[in-house]
Amino acid sequence: xxxxxxxxxxxxxxxPRPRVRSMRRRRLVGDIIAIIGASIIGVIFAMPFLWMVxxxxxxxxxxxxxxPKFIPEAxxxxxxxxxxxxxxxxxxxxxxxxxSVLTTLGAVLTCSLAGYSFARLRYPGRDKIFLAYLxxxxxxxxxxxxxxxxxxxxxxLIDTLWSLILPAIFTxxxxxxxxxxxxxxxxxxxxxxxxxxxxxxxxxxxxxxxxMKPVIATLAIFTFLxxxxxFLWPLISISxxxxxxxxxxxxxxxxxxxxxxPWNQVMASATFTIVPVLVLFVxxxxxxxxxxxxxxLKG
Amino acid sequence: MTLTRETKxxxxxxxxxxxxxxxxxxxxxxxPSPRRRMTRAGRKEAVAGYAFLLPNFLGFLAFSLIxxxxxxxxxxxxxxxxxxxxxxxxxxxxDMVSDRLFWKTLWNSVYYTVGAVPAGIFIxxxxxxxxxxxxxxxxxxxxxxxxxxxTLTVAIAIVWSWIYNPDLGLLNFLLGKIxxxxxAWLQDPNWAMPAIIIMSNWKGIGYPMLIFLAALQGVPEEYxxxxxxxxxxxxxxxxHVTVPGVAPAxxxxxxxxxxxxxxxxxxxxxxxxxxxxxxxxxxVMYIYQQGFQWFNMGYxxxxxxxxxFLIAVVTALIWRSQARSAALTAN
Numbered sequence: 001x002x003x004x005x006x007x008x009x010x011x012x013x014x015x016p017r018p019r020v021r022s023m024r025r026r027r028l029v030g031d032i033i034a035i036i037g038a039s040i041i042g043v044i045f046a047m048p049f050l051w052m053v054x055x056x057x058x059x060x061x062x063x064x065x066x067x068p069k070f071i072p073e074a075x076x077x078x079x080x081x082x083x084x085x086x087x088x089x090x091x092x093x094x095x096x097x098x099x100s101v102l103t104t105l106g107a108v109l110t111c112s113l114a115g116y117s118f119a120r121l122r123y124p125g126r127d128k129i130f131l132a133y134l135x136x137x138x139x140x141x142x143x144x145x146x147x148x149x150x151x152x153x154x155x156x157l158i159d160t161l162w163s164l165i166l167p168a169i170f171t172x173x174x175x176x177x178x179x180x181x182x183x184x185x186x187x188x189x190x191x192x193x194x195x196x197x198x199x200x201x202x203x204x205x206x207x208x209x210x211x212m213k214p215v216i217a218t219l220a221i222f223t224f225l226x227x228x229x230x231f232l233w234p235l236i237s238i239s240x241x242x243x244x245x246x247x248x249x250x251x252x253x254x255x256x257x258x259x260x261x262p263w264n265q266v267m268a269s270a271t272f273t274i275v276p277v278l279v280l281f282v283x284x285x286x287x288x289x290x291x292x293x294x295x296x297l298k299g
Numbered sequence: 300m301t302l303t304r305e306t307k308x309x310x311x312x313x314x315x316x317x318x319x320x321x322x323x324x325x326x327x328x329x330x331p332s333p334r335r336r337m338t339r340a341g342r343k344e345a346v347a348g349y350a351f352l353l354p355n356f357l358g359f360l361a362f363s364l365i366x367x368x369x370x371x372x373x374x375x376x377x378x379x380x381x382x383x384x385x386x387x388x389x390x391x392x393x394d395m396v397s398d399r400l401f402w403k404t405l406w407n408s409v410y411y412t413v414g415a416v417p418a419g420i421f422i423x424x425x426x427x428x429x430x431x432x433x434x435x436x437x438x439x440x441x442x443x444x445x446x447x448x449x450t451l452t453v454a455i456a457i458v459w460s461w462i463y464n465p466d467l468g469l470l471n472f473l474l475g476k477i478x479x480x481x482x483a484w485l486q487d488p489n490w491a492m493p494a495i496i497i498m499s500n501w502k503g504i505g506y507p508m509l510i511f512l513a514a515l516q517g518v519p520e521e522y523x524x525x526x527x528x529x530x531x532x533x534x535x536x537x538x539h540v541t542v543p544g545v546a547p548a549x550x551x552x553x554x555x556x557x558x559x560x561x562x563x564x565x566x567x568x569x570x571x572x573x574x575x576x577x578x579x580x581x582x583v584m585y586i587y588q589q590g591f592q593w594f595n596m597g598y599x600x601x602x603x604x605x606x607x608f609l610i611a612v613v614t615a616l617i618w619r620s621q622a623r624s625a626a627l628t629a630n
Contacts, residue, residue, distance in 0.1 A: 031434040038429055038440045045443050045501070051469050052458045068472050114355035121348035122341070129356070136363045140562050140610060142583050142603040146373060146590050147366035150380075170358025200347035229451045231565045232583075236591050247453040251569055254457065263461055270454040281449045285442065288449070292506065293513040 056267035063263050083265040092249035099164045100227040106169035107223045108216055115178025116204050133172040163237045168227055174219050181215040218291035221284040246273050373600035380594050391601035404585040412560040414496040423504050427511035445505030456569035459498040485571050488578040507552040514548030550621045
């Protein structure tokens with residue numbers, strides 16, 4: 001037996017070095033090709049953003065000149081001031097911030113409470129209610145929008161910011177996310193706290209909530225961005241200019257100015273709308289990506 | 300005590316259903332009644348449970364559950380928001396079947412879905428494979444590919460309207476450099492939809508890419524090794540190891556993208572307003588027009604319910620085909 005193994009063994013002893021080196025070299029070449037390919041794709045992906053910023057800094061004569069250039073002849077920063085003044089963007093920003101912040105706070109609070117209730121407390125009908133939550137998660141928004149309009153109208157909330165905040169707070173998806181996370185937490189701490197005489201709210205507030213920080217970050221960033229980007233429902237509910245959010249305000253640029261569109265100002269307004277979102281995303285990327293990868297949340 | 304509680308918590312639902320099924324057969328209930336009197340601690344817990352759920356549940360009731368029922372009721376009425384709603388029987392459904400705009404806009408949504416979803420998933424898969432090599436700068440590339448997904452669709456759509464501008468736009472300028480006379484894109488009935496499909500794929504690709512990236516990490520390295528030992532080429536490895544390995548992710552991404560695409564609205568509203576000549580009016584846009592521009596609330600509700608059933612049926616079909624192929628590969 002030993003004699004049959006010996007030859008192959010000796011062959012292997014001499015072979016590995018060149019093979020490892022060639023494999024390493026092949027891996028390096030592959031990496032370089034991958035980086036070049038990824039960079040080209042990256043440029044394609046970044047191009048619309050770069051073109052947006054470039055156009056936003058051009059003079060109107062350059063916008064309508066030919067051929068278009070990537071670097072503006074002179075950087076016209078005043079386009080940003082003009083765009084900001086052309087429409088009440090301050091109001092749009094404040095409205096968007098108000099709606100997104102309150103929606104996020106409301107969602108985190110009510111969804112974490114409901115998630116704790118579903119995950120840990122026992123009471124009759126709990127599973128049936130939870131099933132109803134799951135079932136409505138699959139209902140597309142168009143089914144809700146006509147009735148929501150009527151309900152909001154009857155509540156006297158149509159064309160107010162509350163009509164944008166309220167329906168977005170109580171999402172079944174958020175409650176589901178919270179419940180699933182709490183189920184993965186160890187029970188021992190909560191039981192120990194109960195034994196020590198802590199009430200249910202105390203357990204939630206002092207034990208569960210601190211442990212939920214990562215999932216709350218995930219829910220918060222998803223709710224915030226979702227609310228910030230929402231367009232269809234505000235389009236239905238909001239009619240007065242004082243209550244418009246940013247996406248609605250942006251579209252006014254298109255419809256209001258007839259004839260020669262000041263594309264440089266339009267691009268400036270798109271830029272200062274997009275930048276806060278990008279900053280927020282880059283800051284909270286960890287939680288955002290985790291939310292998508294582990295639970296398939298959709299922004 | 301704790302033991303019975305544990306089992307109740309975990310399998311209570313199934314147990315109760317079995318119990319209910321049994322009590323259906325024979326009038327006398329067997330075993331302990333599920334509604335036996337609670338202990339004092341149990342009652343306290345139930346009160347806390349309801350109280351914690353209440354804020355969310357009220358909102359869920361008012362803004363999810365009641366609207367769904369309301370929407371179904373509306374489909375049997377004729378209502379313009381001014382006069383009180385009138386009973387209308389099945390007339391809305393009959394109107395829908397003979398409504399040429401309904402079929403046209405439904406077709407537009409299907410066209411958009413078929414154009415955007417498979418191509419997007421295909422590209423996302425290859426992008427994920429590329430990034431999965433784990434070379435330098437992967438994080439930066441991932442962020443750049445993903446950025447369009449988080450930005451406002453409205454802003455993105457405005458930027459792309461400018462890029463698609465027939466005379467001054469970047470795209471036709473670049474096409475002209477390689478000798479192609481670009482079409483009028485959004486103003487051309489034949490090109491408006493492809494233009495929106497291209498833009499939507501650029502915007503949405505980051506989401507399936509992330510899902511695929513996570514799925515790729517889950518394919519065991521040993522599978523690749525044994526495939527390599529069998530002499531499988533790079534493409535064969537992808538075909539026989541990677542693709543089956545990420546099949547659950549693919550299934551998930553197909554379902555989610557399909558549901559999302561069938562509800563396309565924002566970019567259509569901003570870029571073309573549904574034109575030219577209804578070439579890009581999606582079904583959701585048509586629901587919006589019927590409900591909030593022409594105030595046919597009953598009819599709009601009917602269209603929405605039809606859309607829901609279409610989405611539900613196709614999702615179920617995808618589900619079944621996936622279950623069948625999973626059973627085939629398992630054998």
